[in-house]
Amino acid sequence: MKNFKFLKVLTALFLIAVTISPLFANGQKETENKESLRTIKIFAYQFRNDDNRTQHMADAYMKSHPDVKIEIEEYPWDSYFQNLEVRFNAENPDFDVVIMDIPMIANYAERGFLKDLSKYIPQDTFEDKIAQKSLADVIYKNQIVAAPMQNSDQYLFINTDMAKEAGVTLPSVVVDNNTNITSDFAKKWGDSAWTWEKTVAAAKKMTKDLDNDGITDVYGLHIEQAGRLYQLQPLGGSLGGSIVAPDGMTVKGYLDQEPWYKAIQFYSDLFNKDKVEVPGSFIPGYDAPKEFVNGSFAMMVGGGWNIKMIMENPNINVAIAAHPYFKDGISTTPTGSWVIGASASVPDEKMDLVSDFISWWTLTDEGSELWYDTNGELPASKYMLNKLSTNEKYSQFPRSAQRLGVYQVMNTAQGRPVTPFYPFINEGFDKAFTNAAQGVDPTKALNDAINEIEKNIQRVK
Template sequence: MKRQVTIIFFTIILSIIAGYALSFNTFSNEHKAKSDEKNDGDVVQLTFWRNYGNPTENKAYEELVSDFEAAHPNIVINMKSIQYDDYEVRLRTELAAGTPPDIMSIDSPNAAIYANTGALLSLDQYMKKEGNIDDFPDATLKGLSFQGEIFLALVVESSIALFYNKHLFKEAGIPFPSEDPTEPMTWDEVREIAKKINNPDKGVIGIDSAQGFGVGEAPAYFKIPILWQFGASILSPDGTTASGYLDSKEAIEALQFYQDLYHKDKVAAVELPLDPFESGELAMTVLGSWTLAQLETNYPDFKLGEDFGVAPLPKGKDQVVPNGGWALGISSKSKYPDEAWEFIKYITSYEGMKKYVKITGDIPARYSVARDLPELNEYPKNIFVQQSQTYSKNRPVTPAYPVVSEVIKTLFEEVGIGGKDVEVSAKEAVEKINKALKEIQ
């Protein structure tokens, strides 16, 4: 725990700078030749770091950078794409060394970490003057802000929904759920369906409600909404404590429901076979909007409408889905903040965002782009779009977020895998988060 809090303040980074120094010399510079050609003093060179995405994401950024440079011949964007697993450490290394990129891609729940340390330039005035912020949902902007100021600009949003196997539903005589984004099933209804379909003798599992037990940010992204749906929060509104929130009556109810799926109802499995949903061994699962393209590419014989369907994310007391994604920020040390903003403004503009979404198939952050692309107003993508615009919530905005994320992961592992008393686990989780908040303060 202490180590994670220390990471927030980058002090640990100083000890590994030397270890990574050599690797930075090997970075590929995608625009090096072009930069060498444009070497006069009137040309502004901007470094742009982003995590290396899937092929369509990479293609989208390459085309947008090319378009921007064509329209701004006095600006060169030196884009470096870094593997996801290495990205955060390498970025923080450069920040600690005082040599950060001008423009950087940051996962939106980490906005407060970088803003709190002074690593990010506030985009508040830029966004409010030229960013057309009325075109973004309030929940999206809130997730990009810290202490009342906007620090990041988002290109695409994210959302999750319930995917279900149509063949297993038919065999059990269960009607398909509504496709209307405003009419989700309740978690109690989903649990009863899972009980009817679950069949250990045939190797059929009822549900995977929150992406099993993985690593990284996925556990927090998929599991925090369960707490929200039951009316719970992680932190107080001012972000100073988890006491009375993560251990509230509502949080305990949510954790108990989650635990019961595994240990009482036995309709969820701690260990899942390979590709259980696609192989017909898993009746229901919660997946992200990006999964549609992945299924179409990797499992062409497993077809939407024939083999599986998509329904709104189930609700508890409230209908809530998570939002957030990789957003763009400017280093507070950049010598060219105005030029950096010009680039971000283009990427996140109506035209830039529309082009990005057409290439990637992702969910746009702007209302206007979603409205003007027909496929986003049709099933099943309309589910993700309407959820993100109407029912989404951002993960806690706090400099202690890495600790919060890890604690949530551990909490759900303890109650889901280990069957630990939910009140005891919640109390321990609160103590860990409060300790991190206190150390940061």
């Protein structure tokens, strides 16, 4: 009986101890603090193909800085921004370095989530090392709130077998696996871009119902990121449209202008009138590059990140043409990519280490070259842009194709709106274009989106 009593008391004590033990779990705080000053925590986007690119950079830095420890927390595209939003809003986001999509940085900076890097790295160094257009995109209210890691470029990929079969003549200058790409060639290539009108005409010819069962088996054209601002901005941009006022405070007087009504009508027509676009592409998870190489559609307007995968695929013959533009408009292409910054929560005594790491990755020749060799996307550093254009090491296809990207950055690139209200604008824009593609009247879709964007801006101003 006594033993049973003892057992009861012991059980009660154990359960109470288990419940309250987390309240006393800060015994090692001091040691942890010392160690944390030499530990860099990175909140990272899981770059395409999940091949540990960020880890590769961290390993290289730790090799040359043996006393530094780097911890990486990675998230894929689908949940990246949501996770980042939650963490930024927490009392302590628990990371030092953060990888961000460029149009989001004005919003993060405005809400006080980012350090001004120019306080720790001289502005001259940024100007010396980063291409002017890329640097301009990370300056917000005279502060350098992030360092550009890379850039992006866009192309029209054409399945040449399908084009031949449909009797479509390719643009006069295209790139294939054997093309020797020089700077002069890039200009001729850029000048030979199709207009959107020609592109749609070709797409109509290439759209096929192979077994005459009433269902389209091969679509003529697909724009990789269905309904998204990044890829659709050039539609209005080509017609001279801007999305937001120069001060970033309103879309009224900009997004509600003629170029955007024409652009959204054009996008809607691709799906509903011309029926050359893939209707199922709005379902998340639709893997456009894979569908393209599998022959689901004949042409894809897509990013330079696809070049290697598409051009090295033995089952498909592809020509790379320049990004289309409207007949009466100008040629504009999407640009901007991932940037790296420091969380505002990093203590001052740790900023030397954090800024050194960011500087090593993006501003040093060694770091930027290693990142380009690891990641393979269009660089933002002057050193690498120059090396990519001239060095023998990058003269072989598919790397050499990025010389076309250099041409775009210099001539046709148009950045996304720089405004703290970008999330509202991005969401409203995507919704309008997606709704229009799904059959909603394009004018109504755009007007509804503009009203919602303005309402949201007014609320959080």
